[in-house]
Amino acid sequence: MDVLRLFGIPESEIAETLRRAQAAGIALDDLEITTCLRRGEVEVVTRYEPPAQPVYDAFAALVRERHADTLFSDDGRSVDEQVADLLRRAPARTIATAESCTGGLVAARLTEPAGASAYVRGGLVVYANEAKVALAGVDPALIEVHGAVSEQVARALADGAIERLDADVGVGITGIAGPAGGTEEKPVGLVWISVAERGGARIDRRVNLPGGRADVRDRTTTVALHLVRRLLLGLGDLGS
Amino acid sequence: MDVLRLFGIPESEIAETLRRAQAAGIALDDLEITTCLRRGEVEVVTRYEPPAQPVYDAFAALVRERHADTLFSDDGRSVDEQVADLLRRAPARTIATAESCTGGLVAARLTEPAGASAYVRGGLVVYANEAKVALAGVDPALIEVHGAVSEQVARALADGAIERLDADVGVGITGIAGPAGGTEEKPVGLVWISVAERGGARIDRRVNLPGGRADVRDRTTTVALHLVRRLLLGLGDLGS
Structure with missing residues (x-):
């Protein structure tokens, strides 16, 4: 399970990022992504099987790129x-x-x-x-x-x-x-x-x-x- | 639903009070009593049908008598x-x-x-x-x-x-x-x-x-x- 935490963006922005990931050919079906709003932060929790690691990496890279300023944690830390x-x-x-x-x-x-x-x-x-x-x-x-x-x-x-x-x-x-x-x-x-x-x-x-x-x-x-x-x-x- | 709140007694004391109520002939079967420990307080939540009001009143009176010093709320207030x-x-x-x-x-x-x-x-x-x-x-x-x-x-x-x-x-x-x-x-x-x-x-x-x-x-x-x-x-x- 990997967790990305963002602060200062609406949840809908993450939905848009998911659409773009799909459009860019990232096989999101191999990932089980849950996004939730917690205490004003957006938490993107992803579960996946070991073979899907490259897919997750591509997805995480896209999030990092699109949300460089609002992504504050990619290692689980609060x-x-x-x-x-x-x-x-x-x-x-x-x-x-x-x-x-x-x-x-x-x-x-x-x-x-x-x-x-x-x-x-x-x-x-x-x-x-x-x-x-x-x-x-x-x-x-x-x-x-x-x-x-x-x-x-x-x-x-x-x-x-x-x-x-x-x-x-x-x-x-x-x-x-x-x-x-x-x-x-x-x-x-x-x-x-x-x-x-x-x-x-x-x-x-x-x-x-x-x-x-x-x-x-x-x-x-x-x-x-x-x-x-x-x-x-x-x-x-x-x-x- | 009625709530009695006590502070400063162990939950086991309430169990003892329930035993005494039973022994005193109070028909506890007519009451659905839940006791829980919340933030260090003992909360006694009782649900009952309207006809069981006298039973609840007798039970509450016993709690008031036995726990006069630790019962701090009988009206739902925190x-x-x-x-x-x-x-x-x-x-x-x-x-x-x-x-x-x-x-x-x-x-x-x-x-x-x-x-x-x-x-x-x-x-x-x-x-x-x-x-x-x-x-x-x-x-x-x-x-x-x-x-x-x-x-x-x-x-x-x-x-x-x-x-x-x-x-x-x-x-x-x-x-x-x-x-x-x-x-x-x-x-x-x-x-x-x-x-x-x-x-x-x-x-x-x-x-x-x-x-x-x-x-x-x-x-x-x-x-x-x-x-x-x-x-x-x-x-x-x-x-x-």
């Missing part, structure tokens, strides 16, 4: 494991979070793997605006001018996490998980995520996530993990 | 919902966390319900000892003398959460989730949890939890929620 490995390997880096709408979920996921204490410094859950200011050092003027859910505040949260927890990498998250609190301009599901290296690279992303409160929180957490991975690999944001 | 309701209703109180081994899971669970921003001030994830000192204001001497996993540090974390996040109720957690980090004196699964009201009541509990890292983290989170519930109800710790 994004969580990749982030853990990237933080641990030289140059070893530490990480810290400052989360609003996710309420600690990103810190909880980062600390899930055994040995996380080697690279997780800690995190701030800054639900109240006063906490954003007092704990994460967000300039209250930013909140006043741009609102608590804004790119500026997400960036300030990432910087605050780095500063206050003395970490190399910071994650800042602010958004509207719902069901209440949305406006026309800033609807439920709007989240700003900022990941930054101390004095270095940064990725900021605005997402508009579908679903209920739990979905928005869970999806945001997954996006944040992917942004950390991209930052640590020096990739920049998707399509940027 | 401990999460109870904590949310208790914090919201007069006198309304706010809550904050300072977590080590649970890494944000308690904050994440407290912020799961819609409307949590009304009572959750925020939280601190203080994995590194330096973070415990710098963010939660734990006296470094406490860590030096008693170790990071100790009643004293758990109490200091609860107090620090109250202080730093300006909350009415604080939760402090420090423990060894494993798989590494355990010693003979402080094995994997040892966790200290402290919940406190500003200048008021407090419950400290030491637990020794079985299972792997994820189990220890999840169980600790559930115990913490139950301690918050007991604190808010003015109950004190179980058996204390």
Whole structure:
């Protein structure tokens, strides 16, 4: 069984890739391919008999080519494991979070793997605006001018996490998980995520996530993990 | 379908209660009783036809009598919902966390319900000892003398959460989730949890939890929620 994991593409794109594979003469009938959407990631699981290895290799090569930027794992590793490995390997880096709408979920996921204490410094859950200011050092003027859910505040949260927890990498998250609190301009599901290296690279992303409160929180957490991975690999944001 | 939820008793105790019910002449054959262990809680789910209502009432009364201290829900509400309701209703109180081994899971669970921003001030994830000192204001001497996993540090974390996040109720957690980090004196699964009201009541509990890292983290989170519930109800710790 081989697993390809992609993030940031619709499942329909994989269907299109399967059509192209067929058109290119790859004998897909020799493969048992299952694609599923899990936590916002597309997982392509393929089972096949040993003689079909060349067929799988051709298929995997096509996926790699067509989805170079969104394919993040072809060895079964989850994004969580990749982030853990990237933080641990030289140059070893530490990480810290400052989360609003996710309420600690990103810190909880980062600390899930055994040995996380080697690279997780800690995190701030800054639900109240006063906490954003007092704990994460967000300039209250930013909140006043741009609102608590804004790119500026997400960036300030990432910087605050780095500063206050003395970490190399910071994650800042602010958004509207719902069901209440949305406006026309800033609807439920709007989240700003900022990941930054101390004095270095940064990725900021605005997402508009579908679903209920739990979905928005869970999806945001997954996006944040992917942004950390991209930052640590020096990739920049998707399509940027 | 009726649900009784208990916390802090072994499932075997419920089996004993069923035997006593039978012995007391309660026609258990008229009830379809399922007991299961979920996240450390015992859930007794009973299905029955309307005519069996008096039988169920007699059974539920026996459970209430025998398990007065551990029965926490007979109306289907989870401990999460109870904590949310208790914090919201007069006198309304706010809550904050300072977590080590649970890494944000308690904050994440407290912020799961819609409307949590009304009572959750925020939280601190203080994995590194330096973070415990710098963010939660734990006296470094406490860590030096008693170790990071100790009643004293758990109490200091609860107090620090109250202080730093300006909350009415604080939760402090420090423990060894494993798989590494355990010693003979402080094995994997040892966790200290402290919940406190500003200048008021407090419950400290030491637990020794079985299972792997994820189990220890999840169980600790559930115990913490139950301690918050007991604190808010003015109950004190179980058996204390």
